[in-house]
Amino acid sequence: MTDEVILQVKNLRTYFHVDEGVVKAVDGLSFDLHRGETLGIVGESGSGKSVTNLSIINMIPSPPGKIAGGEVLFMGKDMLKMSTNDIRKIRGNKISMIFQDPMTSLNPFLRISTQMIETITLHQGLDEKAAKAKAIEMLKLAGIPSPEKRIDQYPHQFSGGMRQRVMIAMSLSCDPEILIADEPTSALDVTIQAQILDLMRELTSRLGTAVILITHSLGVVAGMCDNLCVMYAGRIAERGATDKIFADPKHPYTQGLIKSVPRLDKASGDRLFSIRGQPPNVIDLPDCCPFYPRCDRTMDICKRKYPTTTDLGSGRFVNCWLYNSEEK
Amino acid sequence: MTKFIIRRFLSLIPTMFVIITLSFFLIRFAPGGPFSSEKKLPEAVLQNILKKYHMDESMPMQYLRYFNDVLHGDFGPSYKYKESTVNELIAQSFPNSIVLGSVALALAVFAGIGVGITSALRQNRWQDYLAMSLAVIGISVPLFVIGPVLQLAFSMQLKWLPVSGWYGRKWPLTLILPALTLSFPYFAYIARLSRASILEVLRSDYVRTARAKGLKESAVVLKHVLKGALLPVVSYLGPAFSGIITGSIVVESVFVVPGVGRIFVQSALNRDYTLIMGEVIVYSLILVVMNFAVDIVYGFLDPRISYK
Numbered sequence: 359m360t361d362e363v364i365l366q367v368k369n370l371r372t373y374f375h376v377d378e379g380v381v382k383a384v385d386g387l388s389f390d391l392h393r394g395e396t397l398g399i400v401g402e403s404g405s406g407k408s409v410t411n412l413s414i415i416n417m418i419p420s421p422p423g424k425i426a427g428g429e430v431l432f433m434g435k436d437m438l439k440m441s442t443n444d445i446r447k448i449r450g451n452k453i454s455m456i457f458q459d460p461m462t463s464l465n466p467f468l469r470i471s472t473q474m475i476e477t478i479t480l481h482q483g484l485d486e487k488a489a490k491a492k493a494i495e496m497l498k499l500a501g502i503p504s505p506e507k508r509i510d511q512y513p514h515q516f517s518g519g520m521r522q523r524v525m526i527a528m529s530l531s532c533d534p535e536i537l538i539a540d541e542p543t544s545a546l547d548v549t550i551q552a553q554i555l556d557l558m559r560e561l562t563s564r565l566g567t568a569v570i571l572i573t574h575s576l577g578v579v580a581g582m583c584d585n586l587c588v589m590y591a592g593r594i595a596e597r598g599a600t601d602k603i604f605a606d607p608k609h610p611y612t613q614g615l616i617k618s619v620p621r622l623d624k625a626s627g628d629r630l631f632s633i634r635g636q637p638p639n640v641i642d643l644p645d646c647c648p649f650y651p652r653c654d655r656t657m658d659i660c661k662r663k664y665p666t667t668t669d670l671g672s673g674r675f676v677n678c679w680l681y682n683s684e685e686k
Numbered sequence: 687m688t689k690f691i692i693r694r695f696l697s698l699i700p701t702m703f704v705i706i707t708l709s710f711f712l713i714r715f716a717p718g719g720p721f722s723s724e725k726k727l728p729e730a731v732l733q734n735i736l737k738k739y740h741m742d743e744s745m746p747m748q749y750l751r752y753f754n755d756v757l758h759g760d761f762g763p764s765y766k767y768k769e770s771t772v773n774e775l776i777a778q779s780f781p782n783s784i785v786l787g788s789v790a791l792a793l794a795v796f797a798g799i800g801v802g803i804t805s806a807l808r809q810n811r812w813q814d815y816l817a818m819s820l821a822v823i824g825i826s827v828p829l830f831v832i833g834p835v836l837q838l839a840f841s842m843q844l845k846w847l848p849v850s851g852w853y854g855r856k857w858p859l860t861l862i863l864p865a866l867t868l869s870f871p872y873f874a875y876i877a878r879l880s881r882a883s884i885l886e887v888l889r890s891d892y893v894r895t896a897r898a899k900g901l902k903e904s905a906v907v908l909k910h911v912l913k914g915a916l917l918p919v920v921s922y923l924g925p926a927f928s929g930i931i932t933g934s935i936v937v938e939s940v941f942v943v944p945g946v947g948r949i950f951v952q953s954a955l956n957r958d959y960t961l962i963m964g965e966v967i968v969y970s971l972i973l974v975v976m977n978f979a980v981d982i983v984y985g986f987l988d989p990r991i992s993y994k
């Protein structure tokens with residue numbers, strides 16, 4: 359990881375206009391990604407993690423979705439203002455994605471070779487033969503046995519873990535600057551999860567790729583990520599270096615999350631901790647702190663106003679009135 | 687694959703056997719017979735006729751005799767059209783229906799898929815609304831309304847096309863209006879079917895992957911969407927083809943086409959056993975062969991189906 363910022367998300371807002379009202383899936387999100395960094399995004403289901411990432415490459419389904427504001431600066435250029443043609447040159451080339459479900463993310467009607475080669479020829483200008491050689495090399499790196507043979511097979515001939523390896527090989531085949539992995543292991547069983555994460559870590563550090571890793575699991579974040587964004591109801595609750603956040607979580611939500619991770623070394627008789635209540639419905643949220651109904655340390659202002667961001671120094675930011683001295 | 691094709695082909699034989707046997711007996715158990723209508727024939731004459739057609743024999747005997755003839759490609763004489771054999775009647779009518787049906791189906795497939803793609807890609811815009819209103823008309827307005835309307839417009843008013851007829855000076859212009867009419871409900875159905883399945887595939891994860899790879903939208907549609915989305919249309923083609931061939935009775939009468947539809951209805955009313963049987967056999971043969979062909983095509987399109 360270097361100091362060079364390659365991706366800067368500034369005040370991103372993505373809304374969905376549905377019959378019941380406006381879903382503010384992402385509402386005022388900001389973070390930086392440095393070259394070679396691995397950034398974790400954690401949050402409960404529905405907190406807007408996937409929408410954030412689809413917004414970055416401007417692939418929000420519209421209608422009903424719409425990016426209502428903000429900037430996504432990739433190498434200084436705003437991706438949200440680019441022409442479709444320009445952004446297509448970035449997708450799959452400079453910024454590529456891996457999705458949650460490897461069983462459905464590959465086209466069942468096309469051979470692996472077709473699907474890999476089309477990306478490589480599109481972005482690298484190689485001919486079919488060279489592209490196929492490149493694809494085979496990537497499959498080998500991703501740990502697919504006898505890739506020369508398997509490349510001509512169809513997705514259904516691969517297991518879930520193998521398909522995710524194929525997805526990784528495909529997404530790294532154009533040597534991207536950024537790999538966005540949206541819960542790349544949630545659909546796999548536990549032993550395979552660890553293998554896939556190891557593979558991702560090894561390949562991306564070898565290639566110097568920055569990674570945005572979306573996950574539910576704090577365990578995964580602790581093992582993989584330099585920095586961490588904790589998302590709650592479409593906004594960032596807290597962000598900063600992973601080890602600092604784990605050592606000293608500031609936001610009551612982060613504290614709850616870390617407490618609710620089961621630990622083998624702690625008292626075994628205790629019940630598992632869980633944050634009470636349900637994540638909020640993000641339709642027509644009032645301008646309050648969305649976490650206050652579940653928070654143990656609420657104050658008056660929490661019900662009236664969304665907290666401004668407090669800079670805690672050394673790259674740590676928190677959105678919580680507890681740390682904000684100017685108001686109250 | 688070759689093995690599968692052979693096995694699948696051999697399985698057509700028992701299917702045809704069951705169809706022939708069932709329809710042979712079903713027709714005979716229906717009340718009345720070919721010679722029981724109109725004025726009563728003198729008993730002696732009737733006996734003679736029955737003897738001539740071997741209908742005085744026991745039912746199993748008649749069945750075996752008929753089956754043997756069919757195996758030799760002989761459907762026997764027609765009981766009502768005394769001057770022709772069933773083979774001749776079928777040879778005169780079926781090809782016309784097949785030509786009409788094939789042209790109509792080809793029209794329906796190309797127009798239906800084209801319209802389906804357009805309205806899926808322009809979902810909820812005027813192109814989509816226009817196409818789907820047309821499809822509702824196609825599905826709900828009966829052929830005996832569409833046919834005369836087309837005649838009125840293109841033949842009477844514009845005088846571009848002949849009102850009716852078949853072979854003759856105007857061929858193949860005579861084909862256009864009946865084929866257009868006949869294709870309409872099939873076109874409408876295929877348009878709706880392909881629109882729905884394209885929309886479904888457009889929302890699928892693998893299309894999202896294709897877009898995230900930076901492919902152009904046209905490449906996404908042509909390479910990643912169409913193959914999967916058109917499978918339901920392919921499986922519909924088997925029944926559609928057989929349906930369109932016999933389902934053309936109305937169109938045949940409106941446009942005076944010498945096809946199989948009218949003979950089919952007449953033979954059933956007349957209890958013209960051999961003619962009915964001949965038509966049923968040829969018709970089911972088309973149906974099973976078409977379904978067989980669809981299975982094979984489907985297998986080539988969908989790699990997940992393995993033939994062992």
Ligand SMILES: Nc1ncnc2c1ncn2[C@@H]1O[C@H](COP(=O)(O)OP(=O)(O)OP(=O)(O)O)[C@@H](O)[C@H]1O
Nearest residue numbers: 374381383402403404405406407408409410422640
């Ligand atoms: N196409 C859409 N139409 C309407 N609402 C949507 C759409 N996509 C996402 N949303 C809404 O946006 C919010 C955030 O969704 P998102 O998929 O980003 O959650 P997530 O954090 O990725 O959750 P998960 O962990 O379950 O994947 C949800 O409330 C969801 O209902």
Ligand SMILES: [Mg+2]
Nearest residue numbers: 407408409540
């Ligand atoms: Mg998600």
